[in-house]
Amino acid sequence: xxxxxxxxxxxxxxPGPGLGRPAARAVRQFLLNxxxxxxxxxxSLVLGVAVLGPxxxxxxxxxxxVSERLRPPGTQHWxxxxxxxxxxxxxxxxxxxxxxxxxxxxxAIGAVIGTALGxxxxxxxxxxxxxxxxxxxxxxxxxxILLALIVITILGTGLLNVMIAVGISLVPxxxxxxxxxxxxxxxxxxxxxxxxxxxSPAGMLARxxxxxxxxxxxxxxTTALGWAIIAGATLNFLGFGIRPPTPEWGADLNVGRxxxxxxxxxxxxxxxxxxxxILAIHFVGxxxxxxxxxxxxxxxxxGSGG
Amino acid sequence: xxxxxxxxxxxxxxxxxxxxxxVFMILHIIPxxxxxxxxxxxxxxxxxIQALRRELGLERPLLVQxxxxxxxxxxxxxxxxxxxxxxVADEIxxxxxxxxxxxxxxxxxxxxxxxxxxxxxxxxxxxxxxxxARIFSILGVAMPSFWLSVLLILxxxxxxxxxxxxxxxxxxxxxxxxxxxxxxFSAILTRLCRTNMIEVLAQPYITxxxxxxxxxxxxxxxxxxxxxxxxxxxxMGLQIGTLLSGAVVVESIFGRQGIGALAVxxxxxxxxxxxxxxxxxxxxxxxxxxxxxxxxxxxxxPRIHYA
Numbered sequence: 001x002x003x004x005x006x007x008x009x010x011x012x013x014x015p016g017p018g019l020g021r022p023a024a025r026a027v028r029q030f031l032l033n034x035x036x037x038x039x040x041x042x043x044s045l046v047l048g049v050a051v052l053g054p055x056x057x058x059x060x061x062x063x064x065x066v067s068e069r070l071r072p073p074g075t076q077h078w079x080x081x082x083x084x085x086x087x088x089x090x091x092x093x094x095x096x097x098x099x100x101x102x103x104x105x106x107x108a109i110g111a112v113i114g115t116a117l118g119x120x121x122x123x124x125x126x127x128x129x130x131x132x133x134x135x136x137x138x139x140x141x142x143x144x145i146l147l148a149l150i151v152i153t154i155l156g157t158g159l160l161n162v163m164i165a166v167g168i169s170l171v172p173x174x175x176x177x178x179x180x181x182x183x184x185x186x187x188x189x190x191x192x193x194x195x196x197x198x199x200s201p202a203g204m205l206a207r208x209x210x211x212x213x214x215x216x217x218x219x220x221x222t223t224a225l226g227w228a229i230i231a232g233a234t235l236n237f238l239g240f241g242i243r244p245p246t247p248e249w250g251a252d253l254n255v256g257r258x259x260x261x262x263x264x265x266x267x268x269x270x271x272x273x274x275x276x277x278i279l280a281i282h283f284v285g286x287x288x289x290x291x292x293x294x295x296x297x298x299x300x301x302x303g304s305g306g
Numbered sequence: 307x308x309x310x311x312x313x314x315x316x317x318x319x320x321x322x323x324x325x326x327x328x329v330f331m332i333l334h335i336i337p338x339x340x341x342x343x344x345x346x347x348x349x350x351x352x353x354x355i356q357a358l359r360r361e362l363g364l365e366r367p368l369l370v371q372x373x374x375x376x377x378x379x380x381x382x383x384x385x386x387x388x389x390x391x392x393x394v395a396d397e398i399x400x401x402x403x404x405x406x407x408x409x410x411x412x413x414x415x416x417x418x419x420x421x422x423x424x425x426x427x428x429x430x431x432x433x434x435x436x437x438x439a440r441i442f443s444i445l446g447v448a449m450p451s452f453w454l455s456v457l458l459i460l461x462x463x464x465x466x467x468x469x470x471x472x473x474x475x476x477x478x479x480x481x482x483x484x485x486x487x488x489x490x491f492s493a494i495l496t497r498l499c500r501t502n503m504i505e506v507l508a509q510p511y512i513t514x515x516x517x518x519x520x521x522x523x524x525x526x527x528x529x530x531x532x533x534x535x536x537x538x539x540x541x542m543g544l545q546i547g548t549l550l551s552g553a554v555v556v557e558s559i560f561g562r563q564g565i566g567a568l569a570v571x572x573x574x575x576x577x578x579x580x581x582x583x584x585x586x587x588x589x590x591x592x593x594x595x596x597x598x599x600x601x602x603x604x605x606x607x608p609r610i611h612y613a
Contacts, residue, residue, distance in 0.1 A: 141321060145551050153332060261464055
């Protein structure tokens with residue numbers, strides 16, 4: 001997830017009559033992609049659980065019942081119970097919110113700050129651009145979750161801080177993407193034309209330049225959501241985030257591994273849940289990239305990695 | 307080439323300075339006074355805190371303190387650990403080789419698997435071999451390393467009892483951590499290698515090699531794979547950072563020594579100089595390896611010339 005990918009998907013399109021055409025074609029393209037549709041259905045399911053989880057849970061996810069501890073999956077507890085006798089299915093359902101929905105806050109932080117910085121750099125160019133790009137280069141020298149770890153060192157632990165940390169580590173990725181789109185768009189005829197007829201900078205940004213950015217930001221956000229979920233779960237797994245006994249998949253997986261000898265199901269359930277979500281996001285992301293990028297159409301689906 | 311190397315080295319100086327500035331600022335952005343944080347829980351009187359402030363030079367302007375920080379850095383002085391009261395540089399020097407060994411083994415395992423899987427996928431395109439390589443690669447991207455570690459321990463250590471679950475000396479103890487860390491990486495490499503190989507296999511010189519009557523293995527390995535390797539080198543360089551930060555997770559799970567596990571302990575115990583030291587070492591390693599990768603790339607591909 002570095003620079004790569006990029007540029008000009010939206011703008012390279014032949015402008016058909018009205019805005020509806022390309023959008024409709026992209027939707028059709030997406031719907032024709034079976035794995036993308038399957039991914040979208042799976043993802044909506046998980047998001048539904050994230051919203052409704054506490055209502056769906058058959059048991060109280062934090063209630064301790066020592067008599068029921070470490071029960072294997074069965075009719076009473078579909079996914080078994082953990083070392084405190086808590087129902088694992090209930091913990092998965094309730095834990096969907098901090099695991100899958102909370103990273104959206106991280107995405108929002110990364111996307112808003114990153115897009116603002118990238119737009120400023122790409123639009124202003126010159127010294128401002130050079131400074132901002134150097135800054136992102138420095139931030140990207142702290143790879144993977146390292147930047148998030150620095151932020152956690154400064155802010156302290158907790159779920160909110162973990163999400164802020166993940167969001168901040170996404171800022172350079174968004175900034176670089178948006179900047180490269182802005183640079184490509186800046187020299188296009190219609191932007192030059194808009195400038196020539198005396199369009200105000202704000203109007204030019206809003207009407208002619210930023211619309212090129214949104215598709216790219218949307219595609220990046222899908223990939224970034226997968227990354228943010230993994231990063232968030234990892235930091236929770238390591239004990240930097242949520243406090244027990246609140247359910248969260250990464251943290252539950254960590255607690256469960258102490259009992260691997262006696263009860264394989266304790267860690268397996270949250271692990272499988274995470275892989276399920278990431279796979280769904282992966283297929284949606286591939287489908288989106290293909291549907292929105294005319295250059296990729298017709299090639300065999302491979303995605304852009306990251 | 308020499309000029310190119312020089313320019314690249316000089317060009318990375320601003321980034322290196324930026325990294326040190328950011329790491330330096332960690333201690334100054336944390337809410338609260340560094341001296342107070344250091345003496346936290348020791349019932350120090352305001353006078354003692356004041357004395358420590360003076361001793362640490364916290365009274366001086368920030369820029370002077372930063373210059374001092376850089377100066378000490380050049381002498382491999384990263385300060386004292388709050389928790390162990392030993393030199394941060396010494397502790398990192400003790401822990402670094404374990405992480406380097408893990409990273410090296412991971413890199414080798416992942417590269418070999420990634421290249422083989424990618425080449426097989428390309429040669430047997432659209433067959434079950436290709437499908438298997440794709441599933442392997444998708445799963446590798448979707449599996450967080452902490453879950454993969456736990457799963458591998460469950461299968462190979464708890465049930466099959468083939469390999470140790472916790473770190474022990476020697477190569478046997480390295481296998482599970484290296485696979486946990488390397489699968490995701492080899493998955494990306496598989497994709498990249500497959501795409502490159504498909505492109506290379508369509509080149510006229512491959513047809514020529516086949517027309518000469520060379521055997522399939524010889525064509526694939528000697529003519530195609532070597533050319534598909536070049537982009538893989540760049541990827542390896544980019545991934546070393548992810549690998550080092552991934553060590554944070556894997557080392558903690560397998561109870562291994564290393565700077566990753568050291569980082570987790572330091573953050574949880576608010577040992578700020580230690581966090582600074584580890585973060586700095588990883589970032590510097592990342593920049594240096596990337597630079598080396600770029601130079602290797604130029605050396606490997608004779609078409610690339612740098613004046």
